[in-house]
Amino acid sequence: MKKVLFVDDDQGIINGLKRIMRSLRNEWDMHFVLDGQSALALLEKDRFDVIVSDMRMPGINGAELLSRVREKYPHMVRIILSGYSDQDLLLKAVRPAHQFLSKPCDAETLKKTVLRITEIQNILNSTELKEIVSNIDSLPSLPSLYQEITQALQKEDVAVKEIGEIIQKDIGMSAQILKLVNSSFFGFFKNISNPVQATSLLGIDTVKTLVLSIGIFSSLKYDQELLLSYDTLWNHSTLTATFAKHIAGLISKDQLFIEDAFIAGFLHDIGILILASKLPDRYEKILNKVSEDKRNIWEVEKELLGTNHAEIGAYLLGLWRFSNQVVEAVIRHHNPEIFGDEPNSLVTVLHLADSFAHHLDPAVQNLSISKLDAQYLKNINIYEEAQGWFSECKRLIEKAPPGNM
Ligand SMILES: [Fe+2]
Numbered sequence: 402m403k404k405v406l407f408v409d410d411d412q413g414i415i416n417g418l419k420r421i422m423r424s425l426r427n428e429w430d431m432h433f434v435l436d437g438q439s440a441l442a443l444l445e446k447d448r449f450d451v452i453v454s455d456m457r458m459p460g461i462n463g464a465e466l467l468s469r470v471r472e473k474y475p476h477m478v479r480i481i482l483s484g485y486s487d488q489d490l491l492l493k494a495v496r497p498a499h500q501f502l503s504k505p506c507d508a509e510t511l512k513k514t515v516l517r518i519t520e521i522q523n524i525l526n527s528t529e530l531k532e533i534v535s536n537i538d539s540l541p542s543l544p545s546l547y548q549e550i551t552q553a554l555q556k557e558d559v560a561v562k563e564i565g566e567i568i569q570k571d572i573g574m575s576a577q578i579l580k581l582v583n584s585s586f587f588g589f590f591k592n593i594s595n596p597v598q599a600t601s602l603l604g605i606d607t608v609k610t611l612v613l614s615i616g617i618f619s620s621l622k623y624d625q626e627l628l629l630s631y632d633t634l635w636n637h638s639t640l641t642a643t644f645a646k647h648i649a650g651l652i653s654k655d656q657l658f659i660e661d662a663f664i665a666g667f668l669h670d671i672g673i674l675i676l677a678s679k680l681p682d683r684y685e686k687i688l689n690k691v692s693e694d695k696r697n698i699w700e701v702e703k704e705l706l707g708t709n710h711a712e713i714g715a716y717l718l719g720l721w722r723f724s725n726q727v728v729e730a731v732i733r734h735h736n737p738e739i740f741g742d743e744p745n746s747l748v749t750v751l752h753l754a755d756s757f758a759h760h761l762d763p764a765v766q767n768l769s770i771s772k773l774d775a776q777y778l779k780n781i782n783i784y785e786e787a788q789g790w791f792s793e794c795k796r797l798i799e800k801a802p803p804g805n806m
């Protein structure tokens with residue numbers, strides 16, 4: 402049974418939460434406390450899975466509480482439940498919190514959020530990797546892009562579009578900006594997959610505070626040169642995003658689907674970024690084994706880590722409230738057949754785009770030996786069509802090779 406801890410200094414709100422969550426009392430073990438100190442005391446006694454905390458509380462506030470929880474209990478999922486009037490204070494919780502819920506929060510949203518979190522936790526069964534991923538409060542960016550954005554933000558009259566376009570070129574920055582926009586924290590309730598649009602919704606002042614004072618972005622440290630360079634990973638992500646957007650545009654006119662395809666393509670290997678930056682020594686061994694044994698990277702990861710980069714990436718995107726479609730496409734990008742699928746779905750588009758990108762870019766060919774799942778494509782009747790899409794993607798790459806896209 403999952404254990405969930407609710408913290409709020411207002412007894413009326415605690416009573417409301419107890420009422421709302423009553424119907425789930427047989428599924429979750431829920432505890433309610435009135436301040437941060439009591440929350441920490443309880444956490445010392447027992448292992449909890451999720452914490453939902455108010456922001457403004459006497460003594461330890463929500464941001465501080467979640468920071469301490471992150472440090473001491475990194476496996477836990479951390480949610481802030483707060484009013485919009487607390488915006489200035491709330492910016493401090495942007496790093497330690499995985500998600501935000503706004504007060505007053507209706508019963509359905511609260512239940513759905515905690516329920517989805519507990520489902521997402523089942524993606525990873527390795528406690529060690531759960532801790533590593535839940536502990537992430539900032540994903541590293543390419544140093545050149547990190548420098549570009551901090552310099553641009555220091556200019557007096559920088560346009561928000563210019564900032565959005567830099568963010569869109571970086572895997573870590575894009576994921577973080579979308580995490581913020583898609584939480585209900587800033588009051589946008591629709592699903593947004595476009596980093597440029599997300600940046601303009603947040604506005605230049607908020608982005609400046611988040612980047613320059615709160616430090617939501619950080620630069621990659623090249624302590625160790627891995628067999629797979631970060632530039633190669635960025636090029637592969639950009640290429641996959643370009644292909645995914647192109648294929649999605651051929652099969653659908655739905656703008657949201659096309660934008661989801663782009664972002665799923667851009668972030669599909671975010672698990673590699675996490676592993677390479679958090680466990681460089683172990684990842685180096687994995688990369689060596691992949692090249693010596695000529696095997697698929699995700700199979701060697703599974704053998705040596707008990708999980709693979711697709712599951713790790715999907716877990717982080719799930720914690721950060723990316724849509725179910727994007728999370729599912731990322732989990733299944735190497736093995737789309739597992740659950741069977743509709744031909745037009747994001748899973749198929751991402752599998753095709755990633756396979757084409759591995760096939761057409763010599764820099765990443767050795768990571769993926771098995772490439773396209775032909776049987777899956779035949780089963781969903783798009784095998785012939787996919788050949789045509791491959792030729793189109795090949796033409797795209799001839800026009801602009803990776804690194805120049
Ligand atoms: Fe992958």
Ligand SMILES: [Fe+2]
Pocket residue numbers: 637641669670755
């Ligand atoms: Fe890939």
